[in-house]
Amino acid sequence: MRTPEVKERADAARNRNAVLAAAARLFSEKGVDGVSMDAVAAAAGVGKGTLFRRFTDRAGLAMALLDERERELQEKILRGPAPLGPDAEPRARLRAFAAAYLDYVRAHADLVRLSETGTPGARYRIGAYAFWHLHVKLLLAHREDAEADAHTLLAALAAEHVIAMTDRIGADRLAASLAGMIDGLYGASRSTS
Amino acid sequence: MRTPEVKERADAARNRNAVLAAAARLFSEKGVDGVSMDAVAAAAGVGKGTLFRRFTDRAGLAMALLDERERELQEKILRGPAPLGPDAEPRARLRAFAAAYLDYVRAHADLVRLSETGTPGARYRIGAYAFWHLHVKLLLAHREDAEADAHTLLAALAAEHVIAMTDRIGADRLAASLAGMIDGLYGASRSTS
DNA sequence: GGCATAAGCGGACTGTAGTCCACTACTGCG
């Protein structure tokens, strides 16, 4: 988990791990949509109250499960080799990010969708989104409003969209379209710098 | 409703109108999220089964309510004056579409979100999406993969995204970012905002 | 007008997310 603000009691930690393990197993066995929160609680041997206290809701549980994978990608971006890492040129790096993030979403499609679809606006409030957004924004520093453009680009990487597009045009065409869009952002800069 | 494939029985039509009227009233009184399907059924004086038989689910009810507004915009696009209508240049027309659609979403934010958020992928299956997509695709005919690019552009107009962005950067910056993105797709040096 | 038939109806029922709160048992302190 991301930040235990205060030290966590031993029994609580044990239960949290039990829940994560049970959830991971059930989700992979029956699919994300085939598992109820009751089932997770029962399989983990805890009560429902405990489950919700720790993870807030279904989306929160999904986020916790994604946490590790997500951090791998963040690590590669911050310290890994080019083109993802800091040694690449911005445009190439942004293209690489889009491709890598697309892979990440596709690899965990249902979980990511679940994590983005809980309460309205959930996607935009989670720490991970802030990270991706900051990264893209910095790579778009030449734009007049890099912050807004970063959001716009990330919209096309929302799980809901990625899943639907994978279905109807395939991941390759989606990736190519994103790459083209990125090129457009470098080629048609409205900034004077 | 869009197309009664077969003639509809008189009592059915009466009930459908009662439901739409009741739903419109309740939604505007208490907000979309403050109204349950039971409440709509009760207010319309029909049973729950009837409500679901006609509208399938919550999202379907939202779509039915949006139907008329949506068609107004479609009409302006198909036959209205420039820049939205067919007499404008593609780029200007696409910019105008993005702005107009953005307004449409913002004007009915909760309903549109509801209509897009029902079952996973709902947004992409409804007829309206097909219409917008076709329109954008035709305006992007010069692109290598106009179909994919149209999807990518529309991703930034999903209700979820529009609502979140309105909150955090404001509609104007979102609109400007979309315009810039469109300019990028035309490969051009800038045109006036 | 009377009848057959299927479209339409409605409300009881099911499954699930999320809440609540009385109870339990760690943990730190004296």
Add this chain to the structure above:
DNA sequence: CGCAGTAGTGGACTACAGTCCGCTTATGCC
């Protein structure tokens, strides 16, 4: 070591979306 206090627990409970199926009634035909 024993106690106080609070973090943690669990399962009964609520609210709601969506399903099911036996009953009702509009409609078209004779």
